[in-house]
Amino acid sequence: MIEEKIKYSTAFTAGALLLRETEAYISAISSMKDFYDGNESIDHNVIPVNAESSKKRLKHEIEKRVIAINNERLLDSFLTLDKNGKNLILFYGICKHYPIIKHFMLEVVLKKWQNLDYELEVTDFTNFLYRKMDFHPELQKITEKSIYKCGQVALKMLVDLGMLKKNKIQKTVISNMVLRECCNAGDLWFLDVLLLSEIEKQEI
Template sequence: MVRTEKYDFSFTASSLRLNQMILVAKSIAENKEIDFVNDLGGGKSSTGKRMLSELKKRIAYMTPTELELLLVGDLVTQKQLGFVMVCKSYGFIRDFVIEVLREKLLVFDYQITDGDYITFFRRKYDLHEEMESLTELTKKKIKQVTFKILEQGGLIDNIKSRIIQPQIVDVELMKSIAQDNSYWLKTLLVSDFDIERIKR
């Protein structure tokens, strides 16, 4: 039997948090302490610690080139990089983007429906025993935050209409991601043709 990767749903506590992610990345690059209580936790120590842990988890997947791009890139590049790191950190979001959004985009279907999400969730539920212990409240939160992250990352227009937004990815960013592993370009909805082209 093939062993299935365990899903981590801790993203429900933090959404994309791009500004805070850049703040943490800067503190790491400059080797400085961050005031996580005030800068990340809104004055609460436990919230700040949790946010710092989640953001460090995402940043840990970055190559030095990607970290540099996060700090000096334009807003679109920063959003896209932040989103790729979310996909690297949380398999559920990665799979939803690659298996649902990207597949729909390839056949020019730009609308994400509740049915798309439910079908995906049920399929994964059968493969991931850790999902059996999720409460109804947690399931609702997972759906809510998943779509919020897609909106914040610019992959959909908004959480209400959920229209997929094809991505224009800067060549420098594409090369940087491809040098690490071109597979991750799929999370930005890049076609196989363009992925092969950037690898040459």
């Protein structure tokens, strides 16, 4: 796929991994098959926040991410996994729905890791976003304040995932079951997103 044809969205600023909210959302799904077939809808009132507007906004955001995962087996096992396994699935959905996060991981974070440069700051994301503006006119209307918020939320995702601690990149604990499902779906790139070595990839 030619990158210029990919439309970047920065709507991920609605929230980082949103684990607690997504747990509530997925718990309310009675049949993953019906959900993915479009025959089951989830009420926004299941989202555990107070404001009605926030419930609707977060429900809409979570729904996009869950649909992007597009894997009944992963979602059926979601509630039985530990926190790390759940977070892996959530980040997988984010990377699938938001190519800008996937590309940041592959073009910036992975390259830093390979070059033994473990420092990661908000400016690494904002600079990445500015570079992408030359190829993505849809990014050119974003304000500086919004660009900075994008960087904050992107790094918060990595903190929640266990890949960033005190602005230092590190590997997170992986779930082989989750990663095998990602590979079976053809998304081998997710192993690179998680900074796995060639030996670790082969073990998956």
